[in-house]
Every structure is written in structure tokens, then in C-alpha cells.
Amino acid sequence: MPTSRVIAVQMCSVMKPEDNFLQLKHWLSQCEFNFPTLVCLPETWLAFMKTAGQSFELSKHYEYWLTKLGQLCREYNIWLAAGTMPVSNGLDKYYAASFLLNEQGEVVARYNKIHLFDADVADGSGGYRESKSTVPGSDVVVVDSPFGRIGLSVCYDLRFAGLYQVMRQLGAEIFLVPSAFTTVTGQAHWTPLLQARAIENQCYIVAAAQFGEHENGRKTYGHSLILSPWGEIMADAQQALGSISAELDLTQLHKLRADMPVQVHNRFKSEFYE
Incomplete structure (x- = not known):
């Protein structure tokens, strides 16, 4: 298999989509694309709004921004995992939708965030109730790509191991986890x-994150990470804006799985997708 690379872009998204798109273009212009490359963006990359109403208004225009992303894919000859964008459900709420585009700018997969962040956190916000404005997804999404078989997830999904176990059963080799973790939960x-x-499922993980003090009053943890199937940190953005990258070696992944076949040994496989 030819050498391939993944890039995670760490952003501090503001409330104006145009400014965040320019931020993305800036970071892409700093990268070199010598190999087939998958670029991953964080959750709420397009706009980190203050109110649900603002996000709902943006959700009516997601197709415009998908077109703009498709142009970037063709320009740089890259695959792009577009974190999340709000997509209207046709009524009064929206999905937190994660899109995967190929080098032709075509959408090859869409995942709607399944687990919604309804929690009380000891930070400046005090608490979060994502379900008030967001519709939860229901479908597990795993898709083939030149980089390996990709499983899509978002942020709070990370706390639910069963989702990743199902994706692993469906053949996932890479998990994407675009996120906007709070500073409190992120540190812990x-x-x-x-x-x-990564270790449980013997998969690579690419976790692009938001970082900083945002225009909407939120504070996010940063530390975008790329991890190996052994759980090693291959790249860490720490607390800086920009991109990190790593090369993937599926030969090593398959060797690890053969040497320690935990999927075969698992006595508690989900019957959800049997």
C-alpha cells in the first residue's frame, strides 16, 4: 500500500463562518501534500456559535459550505473530514453532521453525532444541554478510503466504548474523533x-480539536492527537493552533491484530450489526 498521511487541524473557531473558512485555507496553505492525505477538522469548525438559533440559521446553508470544501479538496488533491456542521432536520432542530469528502470533492460519507452532550461541568458555562437544539443520529458509519477503513464519531461519543466496538466489528482501522472538549473534561x-x-480496538485515531478562548465564551482544551493502534501518541498539537501529521502503516496494524487477536477473543461482541 502506498504511503499515506493524516493531518489534524487544531482551530479556534469564531462565530463567523467566513473567518473560519479563511483560517482553514491558511492552515492548508502551510501544509505539503506529497502523499495521499486525509485532512481532519475539529467539531464546530465552521462556526462556534453562542446560541442554538444562530446554529439553526447556519444549518440551512450547509450545502454552500460543502461546495466550498469540495473546491479545496480538488485544489489540494486531498480527502477531507469536515468535523461537524449543523444540518437542518427540516423542522426546528439540526443534526451535528460530520462529512467525509474525497479528492474530487464528493461526499462519500455523513455521520450524525449519536451521543449528545447533556452534562453539568464546573467551568464558566456551568452546564450543557446539546439535546435542546440537536437531533441525535442513529446510524453507525464506517467507510472505505485510500487510507484504510474509516469509522466516524464526534466528541462526546468518545465516552461510549460500544460505538467503537461496533465500528471495529464493521472493519474500522481508523477512528476519527473531531472534538471541542471543555478545558475541565479535557484535562481529566x-x-x-x-x-x-485505540488500544481496545487496535485502531489508529485522528482527533482534531478546538483550542482556546472562543468568541462565544467557551474555553476548549486543544491537544489534537494522532494515536497508533498500540495507543502511542504519534503527534500532539498541545495548545497551539495549526496542524499535526503522521503517516499510517496498515501493515503494522494488521500485524498487531494477528499477534494479539482481541477481536477474535472477544466474548461480548455486539449483536447490533450481526
Whole structure:
């Protein structure tokens, strides 16, 4: 298999989509694309809004931004995992939708965030109730790509190991986890949760994250990570904006799975997708 590379872009998204798109173009212009490359964006990359009404209004225009992303894919000859964007459900709510585009700018997969963040957190926000404005998804999404078989997830999904186990049963070799973790939960749980999902399922993980103090008053943890199937941190953006990258070696992944066939040994496989 030819050498392939993944890139995670760490952003501090504001409330104006045009500014975030320009931020994305800037970071792409700093990258070199010598190999087949998958670029991954964080959750709410397009706009980190303050109110649900603002996100709902943006959700009516997602197709315009998909067209703009498709142009970038063709320009740079890259695959792009577009974090999340709000997509109207046709009524009064929206999905947190994660799109995967190929080098032709075509949408090859869409995943709607299944687990919604309804939690009380000891930060400036105090609590979050994502379900008030967002419709939960229901479909597990795993798709073939030149980089390996990709399983899509988003942020709070990371706390639910069963989702990743099902994706692994469906053949996933790479998990994408675009996120906007709070500083409080990020400091406590971000890295160990990602390492656990990588180790349990013997998969690569690309977790592009938001970082910084945002225009909407939120504070996010950063530390975008790329992890190996052994749980090793291959790249860490720490607390800086920009991109990190790593090369994937599926030969090593398959050797690890053969040497330690945990999927075969698992006595508690989900029957959800049997």
C-alpha cells in the first residue's frame, strides 16, 4: 500500500463562518501534500456559535459550505473530514453532521453525532444541554478510503466504548474523533479516553480539536492527537493552533491484530450489526 498521511487541524473557531473558512485555507496553505492525505477538522469548525438559533440559521446553508470544501479538496488533491456542521432536520432542530469528502470533492460519507452532550461541568458555562437544539443520529458509519477503513464519531461519543466496538466489528482501522472538549473534561479525560479506544480496538485515531478562548465564551482544551493502534501518541498539537501529521502503516496494524487477536477473543461482541 502506498504511503499515506493524516493531518489534524487544531482551530479556534469564531462565530463567523467566513473567518473560519479563511483560517482553514491558511492552515492548508502551510501544509505539503506529497502523499495521499486525509485532512481532519475539529467539531464546530465552521462556526462556534453562542446560541442554538444562530446554529439553526447556519444549518440551512450547509450545502454552500460543502461546495466550498469540495473546491479545496480538488485544489489540494486531498480527502477531507469536515468535523461537524449543523444540518437542518427540516423542522426546528439540526443534526451535528460530520462529512467525509474525497479528492474530487464528493461526499462519500455523513455521520450524525449519536451521543449528545447533556452534562453539568464546573467551568464558566456551568452546564450543557446539546439535546435542546440537536437531533441525535442513529446510524453507525464506517467507510472505505485510500487510507484504510474509516469509522466516524464526534466528541462526546468518545465516552461510549460500544460505538467503537461496533465500528471495529464493521472493519474500522481508523477512528476519527473531531472534538471541542471543555478545558475541565479535557484535562481529566481526553488523552486516556482516546488511548483506551485505540488500544481496545487496535485502531489508529485522528482527533482534531478546538483550542482556546472562543468568541462565544467557551474555553476548549486543544491537544489534537494522532494515536497508533498500540495507543502511542504519534503527534500532539498541545495548545497551539495549526496542524499535526503522521503517516499510517496498515501493515503494522494488521500485524498487531494477528499477534494479539482481541477481536477474535472477544466474548461480548455486539449483536447490533450481526
